[in-house]
Amino acid sequence: QVQLVESGGGSVQPGGSLRLSCKSSTDTSSMNCMGWFRQAPGKAREGVAVIFEGGPFYADSVKGRFTISQDKSENTLYLQMNGLKPEDTAMYYCAATAGRVDRTYCHTALVQDLPFAYRGQGTQVTVSP
Numbered sequence: 001q002v003q004l005v006e007s008g009g010g011s012v013q014p015g016g017s018l019r020l021s022c023k024s025s026t027d028t029s030s031m032n033c034m035g036w037f038r039q040a041p042g043k044a045r046e047g048v049a050v051i052f053e054g055g056p057f058y059a060d061s062v063k064g065r066f067t068i069s070q071d072k073s074e075n076t077l078y079l080q081m082n083g084l085k086p087e088d089t090a091m092y093y094c095a096a097t098a099g100r101v102d103r104t105y106c107h108t109a110l111v112q113d114l115p116f117a118y119r120g121q122g123t124q125v126t127v128s129p
Helices: 103-108
Strands: 004-007 010-012 018-024 033-039 046-052 055-058 066-071 076-081 090-096 123-127
Touching: 004 090, 018 033, 018 090, 018 123, 033 066, 033 076, 033 103, 046 066, 046 076, 046 103, 055 066, 055 103, 076 090
Parallel strands: 010 123
Antiparallel strands: 004 018, 018 076, 033 046, 033 090, 046 055, 066 076, 090 123
């Protein structure tokens, strides 16, 4: 059973930074699409950033501020968030595919709520003065 565990959330002021981590309980080498998603109260879940075979894609709302990366040796996915804004406040989740998907599927997951085999429980990010 694959488990994804997020950490690194917290409360920061606007303009601040946080680094989220997502640790997998198993080897992630077969998961060629992993990503970060978020959901604010009363809003639909939205894609933040995905990484497909090492190549990142970002939602327009976070481009230039967030950076997704992964350490395959540590089975860990990261999200470096700089220049945080109040509208970034949400529960952040990581997700991964069970096997290999194509680039289009992974990229489309940013704008459509596509199924991912594995999702974590989330870590809360709150940005307020």
